[in-house]
Amino acid sequence: MNMSSKSLMLAVAIAIGGAGAAYTAPVQARVSVQIYAPSAPPALRIERVPGPRHGYTWAPGYWSWGHKRYNWRKGHYVRERHGYRYNAPRWEQDGNRWRYHGERWDH
Helix, strand or coil, X not given: CCHHHHHHHHHHHHHHHHHHHHCCCCCCCCCCCCEEXXXXXXXXXXXXXXXXXXXXXXXXXXXXXXXXXXXXXXXXXXXXXXXXXXXXXXXXXXXXXXXXXXCEEEC
């Protein structure tokens, strides 16, 4: 092996080693978005709840807010999280507007 080949291999080894040392694991950020509507949501729709499904919890339908109006989201099954309790989305009056609280799992 000549000198230029050795120099090239050394340069590649240093570059690879440096890249590994510079690596940082990705960080998961928790973002909180608050949604407000200027008026109360319409009454909830009556949905036919299908029979139980093993390992799943029924998430009832709810009114979402987007494009300056309420939009109905149909109920659906969500996979159970053992040791947690499902809380459906809800709207709460906050002064002269309505604040949306998204679905969540409580331990």
